[in-house]
Amino acid sequence: xxFEITCAHIxxxxxxxxxxxxxxxxxxxxxxxxxxxAACKNNKKAGNNTNEPxxxxxxxxxxxxxxxxxxxxxxxxxxxxxxxxxxxxxxxxRFLTDTLTKGDYSKTEKVKLFPLxxxxxxxxxxxxxxxxxxxxxxxxxxxxxxKGKYLNRLRIxxxxxxxxSIISTSIxxxxxxxxxxxxKKSGANTSxxxxxxxxxxxxxxxxxMTNTNGPTTAGQIFNPIDTLPRKHKFSxxxxxxxxxxxxxxxxxxxxxxxxxxxxxxxxxxCKGELSGRGHYLAGNRGEYKDKESSCGISFQFSAGRVNIxxxxxxxxxxxxxxxxxGGFVKKKHKSQG
Numbered sequence: 001x002x003f004e005i006t007c008a009h010i011x012x013x014x015x016x017x018x019x020x021x022x023x024x025x026x027x028x029x030x031x032x033x034x035x036x037x038a039a040c041k042n043n044k045k046a047g048n049n050t051n052e053p054x055x056x057x058x059x060x061x062x063x064x065x066x067x068x069x070x071x072x073x074x075x076x077x078x079x080x081x082x083x084x085x086x087x088x089x090x091x092x093x094r095f096l097t098d099t100l101t102k103g104d105y106s107k108t109e110k111v112k113l114f115p116l117x118x119x120x121x122x123x124x125x126x127x128x129x130x131x132x133x134x135x136x137x138x139x140x141x142x143x144x145x146x147k148g149k150y151l152n153r154l155r156i157x158x159x160x161x162x163x164x165s166i167i168s169t170s171i172x173x174x175x176x177x178x179x180x181x182x183x184k185k186s187g188a189n190t191s192x193x194x195x196x197x198x199x200x201x202x203x204x205x206x207x208x209m210t211n212t213n214g215p216t217t218a219g220q221i222f223n224p225i226d227t228l229p230r231k232h233k234f235s236x237x238x239x240x241x242x243x244x245x246x247x248x249x250x251x252x253x254x255x256x257x258x259x260x261x262x263x264x265x266x267x268x269x270c271k272g273e274l275s276g277r278g279h280y281l282a283g284n285r286g287e288y289k290d291k292e293s294s295c296g297i298s299f300q301f302s303a304g305r306v307n308i309x310x311x312x313x314x315x316x317x318x319x320x321x322x323x324x325x326g327g328f329v330k331k332k333h334k335s336q337g
Contacts, residue, residue: 056148059095062087063118063127068175070119070128072139072157073168077130086112092129096142096150104155105133121175122292123201124151141169141177143203151203154179174293175199176208176316196273196316198292209273209317224275225249225260230333232257234286238306238328243268246299246306246328255280259288261297261308265322272318287311297324304330 092100092113105111116128116139127142139157144150156169156179165183172178177197184190194211207224223237228249230236235257238246243264251257260275278288278299286299289312296312310324318324 054091054094056095059087059091060118060127060148062115064116066117066119068119068121068171068173070117070126071168071170072116072128074157074159074166077137077139077157078159081114081130081132083112085114087115087129089113095148096127096129097153100129100140100142100153101131101133101138104138104158105131105135109133109135119171121171121199123175124199124203126171128156139169141171143199143205145201145203152205154197154205172316174316177205206275208275209271211271211319223247223260223262225258228258234280234284234301234306236333237331239331240326240328244326244328246308248299248306251277251279257286259297259299261324263322263324263326270319270322272314272322272324274314274317274324290314306330 089111092098100113101111111131111133114130114132116130117126119126119128125144125146125148127144129140129142131138131140137159138155141154141156142150143152143154154177156167156177158165158167165181167179167181169177169179175198177199179195179197181193181195182190192211195207196209196211197205198208199205223245225247230249232248232250232254235248235250238248240263243262245260245262247260249258256277256279258275259278262271262273264271274295274297276288276290278286278297280286284301286301288297288299290296293314293316294312295314295317296310297314298309298311300307300309305327307327308324314324
């Protein structure tokens, strides 16, 4: 087709008035050739069932554009999709990861992959893929940097795994990913566990809070910064009851600190959990401000105590009827060795 079009137009250009010089004819011919090449390129189909390799732009175009906030539940996951919409595993392996379904499906199980949505985020971009196998249907959140490089993945939805849990997810406009796992128990009872993750620029995810309607055991708080150094005079663990703690650890220098806050109020009906890096201010004060949201915490240190107060909206990290606030008493620490 390219040669037929080009030759036809060459004949037309050759029959132009003699007043059009050779340079002008050559220029017109060059423009027509560029246009013909572009048309040929646009008419090629890349990817499945073709000999043309798929580009990242082709791969990305398979995903429906979306925005935050975003939700994916089991009902949506179960909607049947035409096999023609599936993407080849080789393309997923090339542009994302070859371990997408690892741990959820056996190596011998035939799994079809369907591109769902692509979403631009504040710190990273997302691609959501559905995997359909004989045993289950699973949703994955793939995290990419702003140049399209794959960084990480999260299992965010499932129609029912081996333990009977049904998993759904939501991502708010602050890039907080909430993964909810619901499991049927005896009778009409169900257990619900909600995990909240913050997505970092490098693709790593940080568990910032866990909510569950299951029984709470006193004294069992997992402190993710427990092993960090505590040489600063304000570093240590401050508690209020068995299930509330403000943990302070040394920062990169004397002006910063690492913190972890976890509290449970109203017999476990209202919980909150938050961790991050704060900085010290004058007058025995400290402050934390989330770069991706309005959440902020004020710390006021005194002899053996710390008082915290919420100075921004931190609703993504706590229940709606309670706040990051109150006084905590410093625990004595036994030096190791």
